[in-house]
Structure formats: C-alpha cells, structure tokens
Amino acid sequence: MLLRPDSEASTIRRMRVEATNLDPLAAQLRLSRLLSGAQFHPTVLPRSAILFVRKLSDPMPGVLDLETHDLRPPRAWQEALTNHLDQITAAAAYPARGVVANDSEAVVFLHPAELLSCLARDWLTSTLTTRWWWRSFLRNGGVPDIVTQLWRESPEHVPAALQHLSKQHLAATFVAKLNDGEVHKIVGSVASSFGLQALQRTLETRLPGLSLAATEIEFRSSVSARSDHNAVDAAARAPWLDRVPEIESRQLSLEQQRFLGIALMVQRAPAQARSRAFAQAVERWQDRVQDDQHDQDGVKAIALTHAEEQVGSRRKSSIDTRVVSSIQPEGNPARGHQQMADARPAVIHDGEETQSQIESFHEESSSTVAGSDRSPHDSIGTKVLLPTFDAARDIADVRESERDLANLEPPDPVESVSVDHSVEAASVEIETQLGGLFYLINLALYLNLYGDFTMPAAPGIELMIWDFVALAGAELTSDSLEEDPVWLLLANLAGREEEPPGASFAPDEEWRLPPEWLSMFSDDRPWPWSADRRRLRVLHPEGFLILDLPLANDVREQLQREIEPYDVSEYLLSRGRMPKLSPLRSKVAASPKVRRWLSRLMPYVRARLCLALGLKSQSDIAAMLCQRYARVRATDTHIDVFFRLADLPLEIRFAGLDRDPGWVPAAGRFITFHFD
Numbered sequence: 001m002l003l004r005p006d007s008e009a010s011t012i013r014r015m016r017v018e019a020t021n022l023d024p025l026a027a028q029l030r031l032s033r034l035l036s037g038a039q040f041h042p043t044v045l046p047r048s049a050i051l052f053v054r055k056l057s058d059p060m061p062g063v064l065d066l067e068t069h070d071l072r073p074p075r076a077w078q079e080a081l082t083n084h085l086d087q088i089t090a091a092a093a094y095p096a097r098g099v100v101a102n103d104s105e106a107v108v109f110l111h112p113a114e115l116l117s118c119l120a121r122d123w124l125t126s127t128l129t130t131r132w133w134w135r136s137f138l139r140n141g142g143v144p145d146i147v148t149q150l151w152r153e154s155p156e157h158v159p160a161a162l163q164h165l166s167k168q169h170l171a172a173t174f175v176a177k178l179n180d181g182e183v184h185k186i187v188g189s190v191a192s193s194f195g196l197q198a199l200q201r202t203l204e205t206r207l208p209g210l211s212l213a214a215t216e217i218e219f220r221s222s223v224s225a226r227s228d229h230n231a232v233d234a235a236a237r238a239p240w241l242d243r244v245p246e247i248e249s250r251q252l253s254l255e256q257q258r259f260l261g262i263a264l265m266v267q268r269a270p271a272q273a274r275s276r277a278f279a280q281a282v283e284r285w286q287d288r289v290q291d292d293q294h295d296q297d298g299v300k301a302i303a304l305t306h307a308e309e310q311v312g313s314r315r316k317s318s319i320d321t322r323v324v325s326s327i328q329p330e331g332n333p334a335r336g337h338q339q340m341a342d343a344r345p346a347v348i349h350d351g352e353e354t355q356s357q358i359e360s361f362h363e364e365s366s367s368t369v370a371g372s373d374r375s376p377h378d379s380i381g382t383k384v385l386l387p388t389f390d391a392a393r394d395i396a397d398v399r400e401s402e403r404d405l406a407n408l409e410p411p412d413p414v415e416s417v418s419v420d421h422s423v424e425a426a427s428v429e430i431e432t433q434l435g436g437l438f439y440l441i442n443l444a445l446y447l448n449l450y451g452d453f454t455m456p457a458a459p460g461i462e463l464m465i466w467d468f469v470a471l472a473g474a475e476l477t478s479d480s481l482e483e484d485p486v487w488l489l490l491a492n493l494a495g496r497e498e499e500p501p502g503a504s505f506a507p508d509e510e511w512r513l514p515p516e517w518l519s520m521f522s523d524d525r526p527w528p529w530s531a532d533r534r535r536l537r538v539l540h541p542e543g544f545l546i547l548d549l550p551l552a553n554d555v556r557e558q559l560q561r562e563i564e565p566y567d568v569s570e571y572l573l574s575r576g577r578m579p580k581l582s583p584l585r586s587k588v589a590a591s592p593k594v595r596r597w598l599s600r601l602m603p604y605v606r607a608r609l610c611l612a613l614g615l616k617s618q619s620d621i622a623a624m625l626c627q628r629y630a631r632v633r634a635t636d637t638h639i640d641v642f643f644r645l646a647d648l649p650l651e652i653r654f655a656g657l658d659r660d661p662g663w664v665p666a667a668g669r670f671i672t673f674h675f676d
Contacts, residue, residue: 060076
C-alpha cells in the first residue's frame with residue numbers, strides 16, 4: 001500500500017476479502033466505495049511524507065458492512081484504522097537514514113525528494129528490484145524507464161534529490177547514467193517549475209555530446225594539449241563551478257554537466273540561479289564549449305584521415321618485411337631496436353584482432369628487427385592513434401588508453417559506489433512570534449510579483465521571495481522583535497550568509513505602478529504630479545507613487561503618454577509641490593537601489609493591506625497581520641507553518657491571506673498553512 005498524505009492519494013495494490021455468499025464483483029465495487037471515503041493518513045507524519053505498508057489488516061474485522069449504501073466507513077472503524085497506521089508508522093524504517101531490511105513491514109520517505117534519491121541510489125547499487133516497496137512502480141515498466149520517468153515527472157523535487165545524492169557522493173554517478181535526451185528534458189522542466197524565466201531560452205540549446213571520434217582518440221601531440229587546455233578553460237568558466245564541484249567528474253557529458261550544475265545551483269544558491277547575470281553566464285559557457293567541441297572535432301577528423309593514410313601505406317609495404325626469429329637474433333640487437341624506434345610508425349587497432357595477437361606481438365617486440373622498414377603489428381589496441389617509439393611502449397600505451405576509455409563510462413556502481421547511510425532529511429523547526437510574515441507570500445502572489453503554481457513561467461522580479469518577506473516584514477514591524485529566529489530562517493531559505501537581503505537584486509531606476517494594482521482603489525481626489533529634480537512623479541491620493549521617471553524634454557507629452565494606461569481623467573491631474581514620501585522605517589542593510597525600490601513599494605503595500613484588513617491606521621498592520629505566534633518546519637522541499645486557529649482574525653481570513661500557497665516556484669518550496 002502506498003500512502004501519500006500531501007496529494008490525498010493512496011494506492012492499494014492487492015486486497016483479499018473473506019466472505020460467504022457474496023458476489024466477488026459486487027464486493028469489490030462496494031468495498032471500493034467505502035475505502036474511497038476512508039482516511040489513510042497517519043497523524044504522526046507530515047503531509048509531505050510517503051508511507052509504504054507491506055500488509056495492512058482490517059483493524060476491526062466484521063465492522064464494515066458490504067450491504068450498506070454508506071459512502072464512508074463507520075467512525076469507530078476509521079479511528080481504529082488511524083491508530084493502526086500510527087502504530088505501523090512508529091515502527092517503520094527510513095531508507096534515507098540507513099540500511100533497511102527487506103522484511104520491514106513499512107518504510108517512510110519524509111518527502112518525494114527523499115524517495116527520488118533513494119530510488120536512484122538503489123538503481124546505482126543494483127538493489128532496486130529487490131526492494132518490495134518499489135514494486136508498485138516497477139510493474140509499469142523497466143527499471144531505467146521508471147527511474148527516469150519519476151524524475152522527469154517531479155521537477156520540483158529534483159534539486160533537493162540531487163543534493164541528497166551529493167551528500168552520498170552519488171550525484172555525478174547517477175546523472176552520468178541518464179542519457180542526454182532525458183537530461184535535456186529534465187533541466188528544462190526544472191527551470192520552468194522554479195520560475196527561472198531568464199534561463200528558459202538558453203536551455204533550449206542542445207549541447208554536443210561526446211562524439212564517437214572524441215571517445216576513441218587519445219592525443220599525445222601539441223594539438224591535443226591545446227584542445228585539452230581549451231576544454232579545461234571552458235569548464236573553469238562554468239558559472240556553477242564554485243558551488244558545484246561535482247561537475248569535474250570525467251563521466252559527465254556537456255548536457256549532464258549543465259543539468260547537474262543548474263539543478264544544484266537552484267538548491268545551493270537560489271538567488272544567483274534566478275538572476276539574469278547567471279543566465280547570461282550560462283549562455284556564454286554554452287557558446288564556448290560548443291566552439292571548443294567544433295574545433296576538436298575538426299582536428300580529430302584531420303588526425304584520423306592522416307592516420308588511415310599511414311596505415312594503408314604501412315600495410316602495403318609490410319609484404320616485404322622480414323621478421324627475425326626471437327630465439328636466434330640476427331645482427332646487432334641494439335641497432336635493431338634503434339632502427340625500429342627511428343621509424344616511429346603509428347599503431348592502430350580496429351577491434352578485429354584478438355588478445356592472443358597482442359600477446360604474440362609482445363613476444364615479437366623483444367626480438368631483433370633487420371632493416372629500418374620493419375613495421376610493428378597493426379592491430380593491438382582500441383582504435384587509438386599514438387606515436388610509437390618502441391614496441392614495449394606501444395603495448396603499455398595501448399593498454400593504458402584502453403583503461404582510460406573504460407573510465408569514460410560510468411563505473412560499475414556495485415563495486416565503486418560508497419553509500420553513506422547516515423544521511424538524514426534536512427529539517428529545521430522554529431517557534432516565532434512573527435509567523436504572520438508568511439502571509440506576505442500570498443500578498444506577493446496576489447500582486448503578481450511572483451508566479452504561483454498555476455503560472456510558474458509568469459514574469460516576476462528577480463528578488464528572492466524570502467528576501468521580499470524579510471524586507472517588507474521589517475518595514476511593517478519597524479524592526480520589532482529583531483532577535484526573533486524567523487529572520488535567520490528567512491536568510492537561510494534565501495541562501496544568504498553575511499550579505500544583506502536582495503544583494504543580487506538590481507531593480508529598475510524607473511518606477512511604474514502596475515495599472516491592475518489600482519483596481520481596489522476608486523477615488524475622485526486629485527492626483528498631484530511634479531517635474532522637479534529632473535524627475536516626473538505622479539502620486540495617488542492614498543499616498544503611494546504611480547510614476548517616478550527621468551524627465552523628458554516635453555513634460556506634458558510624457559505625462560499624457562505615461563498616465564494613459566491608468567485610465568484617469570486629465571482633470572484629476574494637479575501639478576503642484578509633491579509631498580515628501582515617508583522614509584523607510586527599518587534599519588535593513590540593503591543596497592541603495594533596493595532601499596529606493598522598497599521606499600516606492602511599501603506605501604502601496606501598506607495602503608493595500610489597510611484596505612484588505614479594514615484597518616484605519618497603517619500602524620495597526622503589524623499587530624493585526626505580522627505578530628502571530630507560529631511553529632515553522634522547513635525541509636529541502638516543504639515549509640509547514642502551524643498557527644493557532646483561535647488566534648486567526650477573521651479579517652485575515654476574509655482577505656484570503658491564510659490560503660495555502662502550495663508550490664511557489666520563486667520559493668522553491670511547497671508552502672502549507674496549518675490551523676490547530
């Protein structure tokens with residue numbers, strides 16, 4: 001049985017019913033109706049958890065009446081089922097925390113990212129088919145297809161799952177097993193799900209993989225050295241190199257490097273991953289590696305053509321070659337070896353010769369060769385072109401090249417993967433007196449500053465939503481409760497350490513209030529405007545800026561053009577002295593650009609909240625909205641905020657600020673509000 005509380009979906013793979021004088025089909029239909037109304041949710045697990053139960057017995061045999069037309073089972077039976085599930089959950093094993101015996105009756109994954117990482121780990125260690133809890137998935141297809149399908153269908157959990165694998169040193173090994181086509185689809189889905197609009201167009205480019213020629217040729221020339229240097233140089237400029245050292249693995253193609261780099265950047269440096277500067281850096285890296293790949297392909301094609309010509313010439317002349325017996329050398333042995341070295345023929349193996357020929361050649365290489373036109377054996381390696389100085393070195397170099405080529409493939413996971421079973425789910429839990437700050441997430445979504453799960457690709461601001469909550473919350477609370485743990489939690493969620501909120505955010509110098517923001521305000525009072533200090537400013541009667549732009553030559557024409565989207569009569573525009581805007585109320589250490597943007601935004605935010613909450617004074621917002629006790633639990637993929645139901649003002653409910661945000665791309669989390 002598979003139980004998924006967060007999606008309200010449970011799956012029963014097989015059910016056995018014992019009854020007398022009952023039609024099997026009728027029993028199945030009636031039991032399905034009753035169980036569809038039952039709640040298979042353990043109370044001791046978070047909503048994000050996934051529980052696999054091997055066998056679940058009827059908690060109260062004989063209570064369910066299959067002759068009834070009820071849509072739900074009896075209340076006593078439901079309570080017994082919940083208690084039984086709680087007992088099973090208490091004894092359940094956690095595959096993400098350690099080795100789990102196959103006879104375990106239940107296993108728990110605290111969130112889908114844990115499930116994906118354990119699925120990948122078991123695939124790498126060839127133990128996936130031996131785990132009974134994966135059978136509900138495997139019956140729908142083969143192992144590789146099911147693994148890639150589940151990863152492709154859960155892009156919101158991919159970064160956290162890769163982070164779990166990285167802690168076990170398995171991230172690069174897993175990604176190397178995915179083909180480039182699947183990797184390209186997954187990274188595009190990740191960018192879309194997390195609202196990385198700046199990266200969308202860049203990720204449409206398909207990167208060149210390692211061509212057959214590239215994997216078959218080992219260069220030992222100066223041209224090879226230059227190509228290798230270019231490849232390393234290009235990788236050094238990868239915008240994720242500092243944060244994602246895993247891409248240095250030789251197993252990864254360019255597509256795989258990009259996928260792993262971007263996905264882990266979303267998890268480790270979310271603010272940077274959302275920025276336009278990061279998208280531009282990715283585009284520059286792509287252009288460079290594509291140019292380098294084209295250069296290398298051209299050089300290698302020339303080298304192959306030249307090698308084939310040399311081989312054909314040697315094979316034609318080898319008819320007249322005389323081989324001297326290794327038992328009875330003829331002439332000067334030292335001179336023979338020197339003549340062989342001076343010839344420096346190329347050695348190519350096309351895969352047609354057997355290992356016995358390699359050994360035979362090794363024996364011949366110790367003999368004396370008469371004449372400088374003696375060519376070594378033509379087939380002794382893995383289609384590798386390299387200069388030959390003596391026969392013994394030929395064999396050593398070819399065997400070394402064979403080992404190098406073997407290393408290009410992902411190593412056997414059973415032998416090489418070292419699984420760290422001590423990894424536990426990353427979870428932080430705090431108690432805060434400013435739990436109402438999380439209501440500001442809904443405010444930001446209502447204002448379309450960020451897209452929600454219904455429109456993840458909608459354009460939004462680059463400022464991390466957790467930094468928006470921190471900046472706006474500090475303004476609304478006027479820096480009260482500065483020691484509250486919520487501020488540190490917001491910094492951690494935004495991926496900040498020492499830098500102030502919004503450090504990478506570069507807002508526009510021009511300010512235009514979105515016209516749709518005025519739909520809640522209807523006022524016939526005059527709109528004052530001014531054109532002093534080389535700025536055109538228009539102020540709403542409620543005290544927030546409509547426009548703040550650099551002044552053009554023709555002020556009247558500029559004002560008429562800019563005010564048109566707001567559908568306001570020219571008679572309401574009144575030129576005069578602009579009242580001075582209120583300064584910021586907090587001491588937040590943001591950049592001057594961010595503080596200027598905040599000083600323009602917050603007067604509207606206060607006016608909008610006063611209107612929505614029915615407040616007469618903006619000073620009441622903090623007490624009504626922000627200063628609410630809450631317990632917050634944060635994991636890699638979920639934020640659960642627990643409020644007291646008795647402490648929920650009706651004004652917040654009527655305003656809709658208490659609704660579950662759900663998946664918020666800009667937050668990179670599923671956000672749920674609970675009211676106990």
